[in-house]
Amino acid sequence: MSTTEQDAVPFLLRGPGKPFPPPEYVEMRGREGLARAVLPSGAPVWLVTRHEDVRMVLTDRRISSDPTHEGFPRPLKTGGVPSAKEVPGWFVSLDPPEHDRFRKALIPEFTVRRIRELRPAIQDVVDRSIDAMLAKGTDADLVEDFALSVPSLVISMLLGVPPVDRDFFEAKTKVLVTITSTDEERDRASEHLLRYINRLITLRTKRPGDDLLSRLIANGVFSLEELSGVAMLLLIAGHETTANNIALGAVTLLQNPEWIGDDRAVEELLRLHSVADIVALRVAVEDVEVGGQLIQAGEGIVPLMASANHDEKQFACPAHFDPSRSARAHVAFGYGVHQCLGQNLVRVEMELAYRTLFERVPTLRLAVPVEELPFKYDGVLYGLHALPVTW
Amino acid sequence: MAARIEIEGDRCIGAAQCVLSADKLFDQDEDGFVVVLNGEPDGEDLEDARTAAMICPSQSITVVED
Incomplete structure (x- = not known):
């Protein structure tokens, strides 16, 4: 079967007032072959929607994560993936075997x-974020005051950011993911963070602590340049992703309060929300057949995680939130060698965040109707720009 | 019908999905790579072993049933 450019669907199918994942995915999963989309740049790309096909794309050696290959998809202005040539240490942009040195370390x-x-340290971060939120009064933006704070503080703790610098670190990371930040503010915050991380590497070289950076410096596997790239990658990969999951999950739990306090909810929330729908960008480096469609070397591929996680063949009644189902086969963290390194950390952050939030703020409720919430239709990640709550 | 777990250890990427699915059968060594605690699962453990094999992101685990 061949697909012509006339059949192409828009790349971003999300929109205000539309459910997520986009309803078009249902039809795309049911059709023969793959769907063709056109990026804003005019470049065509293959969209992969079925669970089985998404897993194949993410494990086949003929398909690459390296953006230096001709034809690598560049979907959005902010969605450009740097190569490991541009940012040493950015190992999500490397294929095996080059990738493996970073992952293994x-x-x-x-x-x-x-x-x-x-866990005790993460619990402490969660408690302190809730203390600060409660101290502000009887309402808050759960995104800004909780969902973004927790992962930022956890990452700064992992990296070994001294407590005195954590406010600075949190403020700068927030600018990177806030919709109202201008490009200039974002670039400046990114520069400040990179400069800070380089200073931190110098500090930990002289005075090692009990933290990830100190251990990576000590084992000498990475150059200083690679080390700062790795630190920036961990920060970016673990921040907004986790925050979006925490915030969307809080809304779902508020709407399904019978599941509050059941830790099985975490896995199902990860599947249901699939915030990193369009994050895994790939390019074929050899001809390869996926889902009955021949993809030629040099053609871009976007496996859609939210579609795979809502594939009726894998998950019955996929739109239904049911923590009692077996959601473990979801690809919310990707699949293959690039599957999220921090996924087990995210699970614990979500578990402790919900348990503590609903225990300490039992009267928590949305301050606006759910349909008025500002969902993220415009970013690379799905999530919420803000989550007004009261108690 | 006996079942046994086979591992291709050099493929492992330490995602620990096997440990989360079946902590009686799998563990991680100090470097984070998979270690089999019980290579001949039965009953409920065999179900968990199948799940671990299915979700392993590096496809390092095979459950051989013969």
Whole structure:
């Protein structure tokens, strides 16, 4: 079957007032072959919608994550993926075997055991964020005052940012992901953070602490340049993604209060919301057939995580929030060698965030009707720009 | 019908999805790579082993049933 450019769908199918994932995904999963979309730049790209096909794209060696290959998709202004040539240490843009040196050095920092050891410290971060939120009165923006604070403080703790600098670190990271920030503000915040991280590397070289950066410096696997790229990547990968999950999940739990207090909700929320729908960009480096469609070398591919996670063949009644189902096969964290390194940390952050939030603020409720919430239709990640709550 | 777990350890990327699915069967070593605690699961453990094999992002786990 061939697909002509006339059949192409718009790349971004989200829109104000439309449900997420976009309803068009249902039809796209049901059709033969793959769907063709045209990027704002005019470049065509293949959209992969079925669970099985998405997993294949993310594990096939003929398909690359390296943006230096001709034809790599560049969907949005803010969605440009730097290559590891532009930003040394940006290893999500590397294929095996180059990728593996970075991943292997970082795995020990994110094992299940290591994350379990971090639970008391994460609990402390969650408690302090709620203290600060409650101190402000009887209403808050749960995105700004809680969902963004928790991951920012957790990452700064992991990296070994001294407590005295954490407010600075949090303020700068917030600018990066806030819709009202101008491009100039974002660039400046990014510059400040990079400069700060480089200073932190110098500090931890002289005075090592019990933190990820100090250990990476000590084992000498990375150059200083790679180290700062890795630190920036961990910061960016773990911040807005986690925040969006925490915020969207809070809304879903407020609408389904019978599941509050059940830790199984976390896995189902990750599947249901699939905030990183269009994050895994790929390009074919050899001809490859996916879902009955021949993709030629040099053609861009976007596996849609939210579509895979709402594939009726994998998850019955996919739009229904049901924490009692087995959601474990979801690809909310991707699949293949690039599957999220911090996923077990995110699970614990979400678990402790919900448990503590609903225990400490049992009267928490939305301050506006759910249909008036400002959902993110315009960013790379799906989420909420703000979440007005009261108690 | 006996089942056994086979591992291709050099593929492992330490995502620990096997540990989360079946912590009686799988663990991580100090470097974060998969270690099999019980390679001959049965009953409920066998179900968990199948889930672990299905969701492993590096496809390092096979459950051989013969």
